[in-house]
């Protein structure tokens with residue numbers, strides 16, 4: 001399965017952008033040479049995340065996650081929890097979600 005998320009040129013050089021993903025929201029950002037995509041869902045109670053200073057920070061109770069590793073840094077999300085990254089591949093100038101290939 002392959003599903004286009006966005007054009008690579010639309011992804012900002014810093015910070016993140018919100019993209020639509022089958023009716024849900026995801027964050028998409030550049031991390032060094034890589035492009036990462038993760039569900040806009042906190043691992044505590046599912047709150048939405050804001051991009052702040054290299055972290056994704058939950059609007060509801062302040063849990064924060066490292067944007068490079070996805071690891072929980074602090075706040076009430078469970079220790080050891082990690083952002084829900086999507087499996088992606090860049091092809092023909094687009095970032096695609098890929099599954100089962």
Ligand code: FES
Nearest residue numbers: 042044045058061
């Ligand atoms: S829902 Fe994100 S910290 Fe509570």
